[in-house]
Amino acid sequence: MTLSSKPASEYSISALADLMTRSFEGYIVPIHITEPVLHTMLRRDGIDLTASRVLIKGTEAIGIAMIARRGWTSRLAAMGITSNARASGVGTWAMTQLIEEAKARGEKEMLLEVIEQNPAGVKLYEKVGFTKIRRLVGYKLENPPSDSKHELEEIDIRELARQVAYHGIQDLPWQLSGATIMQHTPPSCAFRINDAYCLISNPEATDIAIQSILVKARSRGAGLSEVLMRALFAKFPGKTWHVSPIYPEEMGFIFEHIGMEREPISQWQMSRKL
Numbered sequence: 616m617t618l619s620s621k622p623a624s625e626y627s628i629s630a631l632a633d634l635m636t637r638s639f640e641g642y643i644v645p646i647h648i649t650e651p652v653l654h655t656m657l658r659r660d661g662i663d664l665t666a667s668r669v670l671i672k673g674t675e676a677i678g679i680a681m682i683a684r685r686g687w688t689s690r691l692a693a694m695g696i697t698s699n700a701r702a703s704g705v706g707t708w709a710m711t712q713l714i715e716e717a718k719a720r721g722e723k724e725m726l727l728e729v730i731e732q733n734p735a736g737v738k739l740y741e742k743v744g745f746t747k748i749r750r751l752v753g754y755k756l757e758n759p760p761s762d763s764k765h766e767l768e769e770i771d772i773r774e775l776a777r778q779v780a781y782h783g784i785q786d787l788p789w790q791l792s793g794a795t796i797m798q799h800t801p802p803s804c805a806f807r808i809n810d811a812y813c814l815i816s817n818p819e820a821t822d823i824a825i826q827s828i829l830v831k832a833r834s835r836g837a838g839l840s841e842v843l844m845r846a847l848f849a850k851f852p853g854k855t856w857h858v859s860p861i862y863p864e865e866m867g868f869i870f871e872h873i874g875m876e877r878e879p880i881s882q883w884q885m886s887r888k889l
């Protein structure tokens with residue numbers, strides 16, 4: 616087996632999107648990456664195509680590893696091997712290379728999230744030295760009651776991002792961090808009530824994702840997140856609300872408190888010092 620890799624920047628966006636889709640074949644959550652989806656991932660998550668790698672066996676592309684970078688930290692944003700090449704050591708080989716390349720770039724930590732119910736992924740990352748920071752959980756709620764009288768104030772998403780960067784948990788998962796929130800744009804919208812803030816996906820759709828929720832430290836413990844979410848349910852009635860499994864488990868109580876149901880899929884937020 617001759618394994619090699621090339622920077623993803625040497626490939627077209629459509630070739631990378633196609634390779635990603637093939638590399639995630641049979642995944643726990645169906646993955647279909649189109650060019651627009653990949654463009655959004657690159658911009659929002661800070662993926663660096665010059666540091667990302669296409670994995671090659673002989674002359675055939677058999678996998679992809681997407682690397683996002685911010686300051687001294689990088690994140691394995693996606694890693695997939697085509698089904699015919701799995702469980703033969705390619706993942707281990709690729710991770711060893713990626714860790715050495717990150718060290719050579721002067722980075723100090725690599726992060727990732729892996730679905731807890733994906734034994735191959737969890738085993739691979741623990742084998743190459745990643746340790747668990749915390750479990751990340753998600754929730755869902757269909758057509759909640761909409762009887763709140765509280766008024767939501769719409770704010771610029773950049774204002775929310777500044778608040779998250781300042782008041783949020785310092786080691787929030789990459790996708791919830793202020794730096795990622797800063798990259799969100801309409802039709803997503805941000806709202807506040809007093810010291811409680813949130814970001815939601817397009818409210819015109821039947822399914823809406825809660826993409827960020829924050830209560831400033833001085834106002835925590837007073838039920839403000841519930842007031843905020845109930846006001847959202849009232850403003851946009853008859854929707855199905857989603858919280859993707861990227862929220863720290865210790866925040867889960869705010870969603871449970873308003874009757875949301877926990878999703879069966881959870882993730883491990885993991886880190887490896889370099």
Ligand SMILES: CC(C)(COP(=O)(O)OP(=O)(O)OC[C@H]1O[C@@H](n2cnc3c(N)ncnc32)[C@H](O)[C@@H]1OP(=O)(O)O)[C@@H](O)C(=O)NCCC(=O)NCCS
Pocket residue numbers: 638639640642694695696697700701702703704705706707708728729730733734735736738739742
């Ligand atoms: C997860 C994935 C990247 C691992 O790559 P790989 O090339 O199959 O990994 P390796 O062959 O190097 O195996 C790594 C370890 O996992 C183990 N492993 C592989 N497949 C496994 C499975 N289905 N169940 C349990 N363990 C498994 C291997 O035995 C090995 O451990 P060992 O060295 O102690 O024997 C690959 O399976 C894949 O692309 N899956 C689909 C996409 C995906 O899940 N990506 C990860 C998302 S974060």
